[in-house]
Amino acid sequence: MKYVIGVDLGTSAVKTVLVDPQGKVAFEHSESYPLSRPQPNWSEQNPEDWVKGTLVSLRRLIEVSGIDPSQVDGLSFSGQMHGLVLVDKEGQVLRPAILWNDTRTTAQCRRIEKTLGAKLIEVARNRALEGFTLPKILWVQENEPEVLSQAYQFLLPKDYVRLRLTGDYAMDYSDAAGTLLLDVGSKTWSAEIAEAFELPLSLCPRLVESFEQTGTLLSDIAEASGLLSSTKVFAGGADNACGALGAGVLGEGRTMCSIGTSGVVLSYESNKDLNLEGKVHFFNHGEKDAYYIMGVTLAAGHSLTWFKETFAADKSFDELLSGVASIPAGSGGLLFTPYIVGERTPHPDANIRGSFIGMDSGHTLTHFTRSVLEGITFSLRESIEIVRDSGKEITEIIAIGGGAKNEAWLQMQADIFNASIVKLESEQGPAMGAAMLAAYGSGWFTSLSACAEAFIRPADVYKPDPKQAAIYDGLFNLYQEVYDQTRELNNKLAAYRQ
Numbered sequence: 001m002k003y004v005i006g007v008d009l010g011t012s013a014v015k016t017v018l019v020d021p022q023g024k025v026a027f028e029h030s031e032s033y034p035l036s037r038p039q040p041n042w043s044e045q046n047p048e049d050w051v052k053g054t055l056v057s058l059r060r061l062i063e064v065s066g067i068d069p070s071q072v073d074g075l076s077f078s079g080q081m082h083g084l085v086l087v088d089k090e091g092q093v094l095r096p097a098i099l100w101n102d103t104r105t106t107a108q109c110r111r112i113e114k115t116l117g118a119k120l121i122e123v124a125r126n127r128a129l130e131g132f133t134l135p136k137i138l139w140v141q142e143n144e145p146e147v148l149s150q151a152y153q154f155l156l157p158k159d160y161v162r163l164r165l166t167g168d169y170a171m172d173y174s175d176a177a178g179t180l181l182l183d184v185g186s187k188t189w190s191a192e193i194a195e196a197f198e199l200p201l202s203l204c205p206r207l208v209e210s211f212e213q214t215g216t217l218l219s220d221i222a223e224a225s226g227l228l229s230s231t232k233v234f235a236g237g238a239d240n241a242c243g244a245l246g247a248g249v250l251g252e253g254r255t256m257c258s259i260g261t262s263g264v265v266l267s268y269e270s271n272k273d274l275n276l277e278g279k280v281h282f283f284n285h286g287e288k289d290a291y292y293i294m295g296v297t298l299a300a301g302h303s304l305t306w307f308k309e310t311f312a313a314d315k316s317f318d319e320l321l322s323g324v325a326s327i328p329a330g331s332g333g334l335l336f337t338p339y340i341v342g343e344r345t346p347h348p349d350a351n352i353r354g355s356f357i358g359m360d361s362g363h364t365l366t367h368f369t370r371s372v373l374e375g376i377t378f379s380l381r382e383s384i385e386i387v388r389d390s391g392k393e394i395t396e397i398i399a400i401g402g403g404a405k406n407e408a409w410l411q412m413q414a415d416i417f418n419a420s421i422v423k424l425e426s427e428q429g430p431a432m433g434a435a436m437l438a439a440y441g442s443g444w445f446t447s448l449s450a451c452a453e454a455f456i457r458p459a460d461v462y463k464p465d466p467k468q469a470a471i472y473d474g475l476f477n478l479y480q481e482v483y484d485q486t487r488e489l490n491n492k493l494a495a496y497r498q
């Protein structure tokens, strides 16, 4: 039997999956790593931890599966987006990686808007948001100029790991789209944007397609991972592009909802000229010359994890969520907004913070838990409404990510989104998309769509209950009021956040 490997470099862990030609996951392994928040709004990781975790995870995959490494045709990546890794000429990392959920760059976003004006949406097709890479580069330019002056290139997280595995510098279009330096429509680095900020274009790595081969494993890496040095390595893609591949979002009308650390509503787009004025992200897909639009809730699964660790650390997710189905929609009048690290869609606001509105002495831990799930899902509905307003009909959504593990939450998604929610037989999210890139790159299939047909099988469909959907419509209106009503309060409270 032959196999491919998908490596998903997530925010909390790296996950590797060994996949056969039917799309069956023979083995999987996960290695977690820490995230540091050295100052309010900062979020950093040590790129060395990603490399170590990836090598351990690959080795475990090969050891536990007992396969011969020659059975592995190729491997590819999916990576957390936007994170800035600066390397010098020797490929040495110059400072800790600044991650997608780091919001220190509000001033740099305003500088980008002032300098580029309408050009930004015209060329980069996205708004200046704190999470994106260009604001991070500008932060380093302003605050650590000696670091930027030593930089040979900037890389995104999975590109750095690939560099360490193969020695090759490259970035694929789907990830490059999240930097704000790419001319998304013409698939070239924008000299105009780089020059406007006095950044040399040489800082930008070579651009490649996600399914393109970018080398083989270095011999010391092959030894450490248990693979052969002849193993083909394919570029890989942004985690959301890979999540979309793994969910079969490869045609008009296909939409997915991913609840991982962040939450994402993503819809396939073939029209490269679609202009939604930056209300949602517009990025290149992992498939050649395809695109997607996407809204992001910064703290989706992260809100649930924060809630569990803070108020119910002794419980597993399943224990914590066990009673939520018995609490009626609306959690007994309790509303949660998941803005615990700021928000992106539809409110690009690094200062906003979360709320519980309507606390009552009768509320239990289970009411709070349900209200956290509802708040996260309402936030994702805001993105769905923007996509619907763009003219897309959304009646079916594929659910992926950790949030797709819980049945009550899947039914809640159906009721709040008023759409059927499809759960997949093997929910591997972005890791499966990465494996698909390796399978297609290795020549197993003639297209990514053919690969999706062979690999992806639905398991369950959760239909919206009209009664519940009507209740949630009312609650959603109230949820939408909370942002405006708490914005000023949170701006004033920001001074006390230490």
Ligand SMILES: Nc1ncnc2c1ncn2[C@@H]1O[C@H](COP(=O)(O)OP(=O)(O)O)[C@@H](O)[C@H]1O
Pocket: 010, 011, 012, 013, 259, 260, 261, 262, 300, 301, 302, 303, 304, 305, 317, 318, 321, 400, 401, 402, 403, 404, 405, 406, 409, 429
């Ligand atoms: N059994 C579960 N039920 C519901 N949600 C869960 C469960 N286990 C994990 N989660 C949620 O899924 C999130 C992790 O999802 P995952 O897709 O693995 O994220 P990432 O790739 O960002 O690390 C956690 O933040 C948690 O809130």
Ligand SMILES: O=C(CO)[C@@H](O)[C@H](O)COP(=O)(O)O
Pocket: 010, 011, 012, 079, 080, 081, 082, 100, 101, 131, 178, 239, 240, 260, 261, 262, 263, 264, 296
């Ligand atoms: O910033 C974004 C997308 O724009 C995030 O989706 C990151 O790509 C990280 O995702 P997860 O760790 O939640 O998968």
